[in-house]
Amino acid sequence: xxxxxxxxxxxxxxxxxxxxxxxxxxxxxxxxxxxxxxxxxxxxxxxxxxxxxxxxxxxxxxxxxxxxxxxxxxxxxxxxxxxxxxxxxxxxxxxxxxxxxxxxxxxxxxxxxxxxxxxxxxxxxxxxxxxxxxxxxxxxxxxxxxxxxxxxxxxxxxxxxxxxxxxxxxxxxxxxxxxxxxxxxxxxxxxxxxxxxxxxxxxxxxxxxxxxxxxxxxxxxxxxxxxxxxxxxxxxxxxxxxxxxxxxxxxxxxxxxxxxxxxxxxxxxxxxxxxxxxxxxxxxxxxxxxxxxxxxxxxxxxxxxxxxxxxxxxxxxxxxxxxxxxxxxxxxxxxxxx
Amino acid sequence: xxxxxxxxxxxxxxxxxxxxxxxxxxxxxxxxxxxxxxxxxxxxxxxxxxxxxxxxxxxxxxxxxxxxxxxxxxxxxxxxxxxxxxxxxxxxxxxxxxxxxxxxxxxxxxxxxxxxxxxxxxxxxxxxxxxxxxxxxxxxxxxxxxxxxxxxxxxxxxxxxxxxxxxxxxxxxxxxxxxxxxxxxxxxxxxxxxxxxxxxxxxxxxxxxxxxxxxxxxxxxxxxxxxxxxxxxxxxxxxxxxxxxxxxxxxxxxxxxxxxxxxxxxxxxxxxxxxxxxxxxxxxxxxxxxxxxxxxxxxxxxxxxxxxxxxxxxxxxxxxxxxxxxxxxxxxxxxxxxxxxxxxxxxxxxxxxxxxxxxxxxxxxxxxxxxxxxxxxxxxxxxxxxxxxxxxxxxxxxxxxxxxxxxxxxxxxxxxxxxxxxxxxxxxxxxxxxxxxxxxxxxxxxxxxxxxxxxxxxxxxxxxxxxxxxxxxxxxxxx
Numbered sequence: 001x002x003x004x005x006x007x008x009x010x011x012x013x014x015x016x017x018x019x020x021x022x023x024x025x026x027x028x029x030x031x032x033x034x035x036x037x038x039x040x041x042x043x044x045x046x047x048x049x050x051x052x053x054x055x056x057x058x059x060x061x062x063x064x065x066x067x068x069x070x071x072x073x074x075x076x077x078x079x080x081x082x083x084x085x086x087x088x089x090x091x092x093x094x095x096x097x098x099x100x101x102x103x104x105x106x107x108x109x110x111x112x113x114x115x116x117x118x119x120x121x122x123x124x125x126x127x128x129x130x131x132x133x134x135x136x137x138x139x140x141x142x143x144x145x146x147x148x149x150x151x152x153x154x155x156x157x158x159x160x161x162x163x164x165x166x167x168x169x170x171x172x173x174x175x176x177x178x179x180x181x182x183x184x185x186x187x188x189x190x191x192x193x194x195x196x197x198x199x200x201x202x203x204x205x206x207x208x209x210x211x212x213x214x215x216x217x218x219x220x221x222x223x224x225x226x227x228x229x230x231x232x233x234x235x236x237x238x239x240x241x242x243x244x245x246x247x248x249x250x251x252x253x254x255x256x257x258x259x260x261x262x263x264x265x266x267x268x269x270x271x272x273x274x275x276x277x278x279x280x281x282x283x284x285x286x287x288x289x290x291x292x293x294x295x296x297x298x299x300x301x302x303x304x305x306x307x308x309x310x311x312x313x314x315x316x317x318x319x320x321x322x323x324x325x326x327x328x329x330x331x332x333x334x335x336x337x338x
Numbered sequence: 339x340x341x342x343x344x345x346x347x348x349x350x351x352x353x354x355x356x357x358x359x360x361x362x363x364x365x366x367x368x369x370x371x372x373x374x375x376x377x378x379x380x381x382x383x384x385x386x387x388x389x390x391x392x393x394x395x396x397x398x399x400x401x402x403x404x405x406x407x408x409x410x411x412x413x414x415x416x417x418x419x420x421x422x423x424x425x426x427x428x429x430x431x432x433x434x435x436x437x438x439x440x441x442x443x444x445x446x447x448x449x450x451x452x453x454x455x456x457x458x459x460x461x462x463x464x465x466x467x468x469x470x471x472x473x474x475x476x477x478x479x480x481x482x483x484x485x486x487x488x489x490x491x492x493x494x495x496x497x498x499x500x501x502x503x504x505x506x507x508x509x510x511x512x513x514x515x516x517x518x519x520x521x522x523x524x525x526x527x528x529x530x531x532x533x534x535x536x537x538x539x540x541x542x543x544x545x546x547x548x549x550x551x552x553x554x555x556x557x558x559x560x561x562x563x564x565x566x567x568x569x570x571x572x573x574x575x576x577x578x579x580x581x582x583x584x585x586x587x588x589x590x591x592x593x594x595x596x597x598x599x600x601x602x603x604x605x606x607x608x609x610x611x612x613x614x615x616x617x618x619x620x621x622x623x624x625x626x627x628x629x630x631x632x633x634x635x636x637x638x639x640x641x642x643x644x645x646x647x648x649x650x651x652x653x654x655x656x657x658x659x660x661x662x663x664x665x666x667x668x669x670x671x672x673x674x675x676x677x678x679x680x681x682x683x684x685x686x687x688x689x690x691x692x693x694x695x696x697x698x699x700x701x702x703x704x705x706x707x708x709x710x711x712x713x714x715x716x717x718x719x720x721x722x723x724x725x726x727x728x729x730x731x732x733x734x735x736x737x738x739x740x741x742x743x744x745x746x747x748x749x750x751x752x753x754x755x756x757x758x759x760x761x762x763x764x765x766x767x768x769x770x771x772x773x774x775x776x777x778x779x780x781x782x783x784x785x786x787x788x789x790x791x792x793x794x795x796x797x798x799x800x801x802x803x804x805x806x807x808x809x810x811x812x813x814x815x816x817x
Contacts, residue, residue, distance in 0.1 A: 016376050018813050019351050020399020020501040032483030034474040048348045052473035055344045085646050093373040095355035096345025127396045134377030170501050226512050227724035253494030261498015261505050262512030279392040323514040
């Protein structure tokens with residue numbers, strides 16, 4: 001048995017991509033991503049950023065998959081599928097092949113045990129699909145929040161799953177790597193994906209969960225301008241109460257997150273997030289934010305917000321509009337028995 | 339004469355295709371194609387100006403902070419405000435971390451694996467080089483990737499996350515750093531210095547930066563461990579100083595802006611081989627060989643509208659020119675313009691080439707590692723990190739920064755509170771420019787001409803070295 005028979009063969013391609021998902025996953029693994037892949041028996045057949053093979057050697061690898069000479073277990077695409085102009089895919093040719101990435105994906109996907117969309121571009125279209133969508137960019141199996149995309153709603157990979165969408169812009173390295181590794185042991189079933197094809201181990205959480213600004217949220221003590229410490233939802237556009245992701249539970253780059261970094265969650269794990277405007281400003285109707293938590297009656301939210309605002313401790317109120325802690329937590333005295 | 343096409347050209351950032359006309363085993367003519375267009379400039383038109391902070395960084399996942407900082411600089415120009423000094427320092431620290439991470443990624447993941455290829459099996463250095471630098475399998479990746487990840491923890495503290503942060507604003511950065519965080523930043527910078535001193539240079543950074551001439555560099559290298567000396571020995575063995583010669587014209591917009599100037603100054607290394615003021619008004623873009631409709635040559639007035647069937651076009655990349663000339667940008671340009679003694683000596687001896695580009699990148703990495711420590715100590719923790727943004731009047735604005743790969747400019751026109759035009763010229767747009775209307779090729783196209791490929795044709799590893807020595811970022815190039 002050759003090496004590639006025993007291992008999980010992974011092919012990673014880039015479409016209309018910024019390369020950021022690759023840059024993110026290169027942070028994975030205590031001794032580096034390549035070591036981590038090997039430890040779990042993953043054979044990277046080819047990856048455009050890291051593999052030795054270039055030019056015709058790389059094309060030979062892709063062709064050997066199409067010819068059925070090499071078993072493809074996981075096919076990963078990073079970046080949108082640019083279908084334009086006029087459905088030719090010419091906005092994104094795979095260099096040296098005279099064939100578009102769009103065409104390559106249509107040809108390769110039926111060979112793959114599983115197909116994974118890496119990042120919100122490959123999942124739903126992402127930023128290239130913003131505005132006038134000049135390149136007719138779509139995701140592999142979604143066009144924004146509509147099912148379909150490049151491969152079509154009916155597509156199922158060789159092992160019977162729809163495209164698995166590791167959404168995010170860029171996704172957390174853990175989201176990508178844990179999805180890849182769970183699939184090496186066939187541990188993801190259709191029931192483990194949410195309605196937008198996202199693994200539930202990520203999508204069952206909200207970016208809001210574990211937010212370090214939680215106390216400010218409880219009291220609706222809000223930041224009014226950039227660099228202030230308060231809750232970012234009321235004025236500065238934060239969508240963390242509506243966006244899925246465990247960003248604030250697992251943290252990024254050794255301890256950060258968007259909200260911890262002082263700027264709004266822009267819901268980058270959601271289909272169509274790129275269509276929003278004024279990302280760092282809260283859309284309001286009659287002074288009330290439009291994007292309230294979706295599973296809570298608006299009247300209740302408004303009533304509770306008014307109540308909690310009236311009960312806001314001075315410390316929380318003053319710190320919310322300061323960039324440094326101006327009122328520290330008070331000294332508590334613990335009475336001990338005489 | 340035979341024509342060969344090389345692609346997909348991997349271990350670069352994004353998609354690249356190179357076509358070469360070969361005559362008697364030498365490259366006679368080169369055409370460089372950026373085969374991906376996404377349309378960011380079109381996407382930004384009609385949006386509120388501050389949306390550029392969310393969308394423009396997403397041009398590139400490898401230098402998203404550079405794109406952020408350029409957008410923030412253009413917006414700051416528009417708002418006519420001063421950024422908080424702490425915000426500028428925090429921006430420089432984060433930007434330096436990204437640029438240093440880029441240089442590491444380039445050296446270890448993109449560039450060095452070519453020397454481990456079978457084509458060099460006959461050389462006495464091949465076995466050791468293969469063990470150290472083979473793509474994905476070499477021991478160097480086990481050192482470099484964790485060091486890179488640790489360096490990028492800078493982003494967790496300053497920028498929330500990387501890539502694609504919204505922390506970089508016209509008025510500064512979005513969070514104040516406290517004392518504990520300053521110590522953590524220093525600890526990351528110190529760990530990075532330690533990595534450079536143990537693994538890359540096998541010497542103290544101060545000693546490396548005290549080398550001022552090519553002769554001193556040769557003496558320093560002899561018998562030394564570390565990956566830089568390893569590279570220098572390969573460069574000698576393969577005569578890399580004679581490979582991929584540039585045009586000789588270089589520029590820098592100036593890097594790491596503080597309240598009292600820049601760490602690396604702005605300037606042009608011009609035709610007289612001297613450093614001159616940079617004539618910014620002389621920047622134009624030519625679209626004669628780009629799949630783009632004709633538009634104004636001045637980026638402040640031009641539009642980007644694709645024309646995929648245009649005859650004679652062969653790239654989505656426009657051809658930027660300064661005073662009508664193609665210009666090389668990148669670490670070698672930055673360090674030459676900054677007057678770094680060793681780089682100036684090397685450039686004066688052999689111009690820009692594969693060896694000197696890589697040396698400049700590593701010397702720059704040493705310089706910014708030291709600067710990161712100084713900037714972190716200079717933060718005045720009780721003072722603001724951000725000043726307030728304000729409304730933007732109609733007008734044309736520009737943000738100029740240096741990304742790892744060179745000069746990056748964002749030109750933005752605002753009308754009625756919306757973006758009327760947004761034009762981006764990225765470093766690789768300069769370096770990997772197609773021909774202009776005078777049939778003059780871009781810096782890479784010129785650097786490839788004359789290269790000896792022998793019988794290897796498309797598999798010639800010399801071509802790989804030349805292309806990667808520029809550290810191309812193709813997703814930035816055509817955006």
